[in-house]
Each structure stands twice: as structure tokens, then as C-alpha cells.
Amino acid sequence: MRQHGDIRNQFDAVEQSTGEARRDAFRRLVHLLAVHETAEEEVLHPLARTAFDGAEKVVEARLAEEKEAKELLARLDGMDTDDPKFLPELATLRTEVMRHARAEERYEFIHLRRTASSAQLATMARALEAAEKTAPTHPRPGTESATKNALLGPLAAVVDRTRDAVRKALGH
Template identity: 35%
Template sequence: MGHGGDVIAELTTDHREIKDLFKQFSDTRPGSEDRKRLVDVLTIELVRHFVAEEEYLYPAVRKHLKEGDALADKELAEHARVEQLLADLQQREPGDLDFDRLMVKLRTEVTAHVDDEENHLFPRRRNGVHSYVLEELGNKVRQAKKTAPTRPHPGAPSTPSTPPVNKLLAPGLGMVDRVRDYVSGRGQ
């Protein structure tokens, strides 16, 4: 991921790619290794996307939008639920009984999150923030995704009071995750 444009265009394109990965998953044979590979790719993309949103989008939401704190807190809570589902999926094999059930839950959570962002948060961002700021946020989000972790870290700080900690930890966790991915062939 890394497409160009303002923050809304960037994140909306991410959403389309994530939706396509869910479709690919649905089109594969239950229990197949292709499903595990697709879950790995989906996890990588979702985690990178979430980290970028948490580092740059949600702090801007807090700063620029009325009721921004409540909106950002809601989005962060959704991220935490999805990250926990991703962590649970990473512990399962495609033939496990819980694997498909967890995927249905994940798809439901992510779809609701995407719909909420695209239908409520993004229009408010577009109307409430200068286009220059949106472009700058798009650049920052693209940069953040390059160094973001690729594995869920549900215990890592992501509360409203700790975004600076996230910005410090994400590149280090990202580097460790990418080394692990390279060695294991995950996401290839």
C-alpha cells in the first residue's frame, strides 16, 4: 500500500485493497494453505493501515474536529478488537474449527469500521480540514506504513494518552516484524 493523494484517498484505496483480500479469501477452498497466506497478507495490510491511522489520522481528528476525542477513541477501540482477532487468527491453522469463524468475525468488524470511516469520519475530515493539511497527512500516512509493524501487537500502547509512544515504538516493532517475515517467508 502507498498510493498517493490526500489522506482520505490513501486510506480509501487501502480499504478497497482490504476488501479485495477478503473476497480472495472467500474464493479459496476452506482449509487450504492459500487461506493462511491470505490471512497473513490481510494481517500485514491491516496492521500497517491501523498504525498509520493511529499515528496521524486520529491525532488530527482530535485536533480538528468537534467531538474529535470521542471519535478517535471509538476508532481506537475498533482497532483493538480487530488486532485481537488478527492475533487469534495467527495462532490458528486453516483447518482449525475456529479459523473460519474468526474470519467471519474479522470481516464483520473490518467492514463495519470501513463503512463508518467512509460514511461518517472521512466526510467530516474533508469538510473540516484544509486540503493542504489532508495532503500532508496523506504523505505522513504513506511514510508511516513503510516502517509500521506487520503483525498484530494487541498489548502495545494505543490509548489516546500514548500516541507519542506509538510513534516511537512502531518503527522498531516494524523492523522486527519485517525481519521475522523475511526469515519465515510470511506475506511473500
């Protein structure tokens, strides 16, 4: 849930900046969202699927939201942040991401907290942190499952992190 606040703050940073500062803030947002969603798909959603009655439908709805958000984010990731269409598209993404975060908190996280022991929650937190360290740093629409992330994630992460390093070295 802390990361949901970090994401909200990063949207603010992108919206309130211009030029190179906006590009940098947007890169940080893309990274944060891609890593965050991958970790949830690998760890949180699989555990939630069996944690409470009706969980399967709740998780499927969250995964559909994540796919839509990844598609929007991928489109934005290919745009110039100075493009006049960028901020309106970003506003749409923000609305969708914040709606998704509220749904996770209200329909998924609350049930996990009620049904999991403190030891299980601590283990889940460590697993989320580990997943974030190896997650792709750019959106991958269509990989909204632990299996797909396990198969495609490591290669995508290497490609993404290499691309990020090159961009940084070239000042793009």
C-alpha cells in the same frame, strides 16, 4: 478509503482460497491490516481529534474498535488457516473490520475532508504513506495511540519484518 476496499478484497481472497494459497492470502491480509491501522493511529486519528466538535469521542470509539480488531487478528494470526475454527473467526473479524471502516468513513473522514485544505490532505496522505513504510506487519493490541506506536513501533516493525522474511524463506 481506497485501502478499505483493498482490505475487503483481501478478505475475499482469503475466504475463497484453500491450503497454501489461503495461508499466503491471510499473511497479506494481516500485513495490510496491521500497517493500515498503525498509520491511521499515528497520523489520521491525532489530526482528527481536534478537527471538529465531538471529534475526541469519535476517535476514542474508533481506537476501541481497532483494539478489538487487533485482538481478533492476533488470535487468528496464531491459528492454522486449515483449522475448522479459522473461517468462522475470520468472518467475525471481517464483520468488525468493515463496521469499523464504515464508521471511520462516516464519522471521521468526512469531517476531515470538510475542515482540511487540499494541501493539508495531501500532506496527510504523504504522512500516512511514510508511516506505513515503517509500521509493524502484525497486530499489536494495546498500542492504539501515536505515542505508543512511536515508542514500540520501530522495534516491533523490525521484529515483524524479520519474522516475515524468515517465514517466506522457509516457505511457511
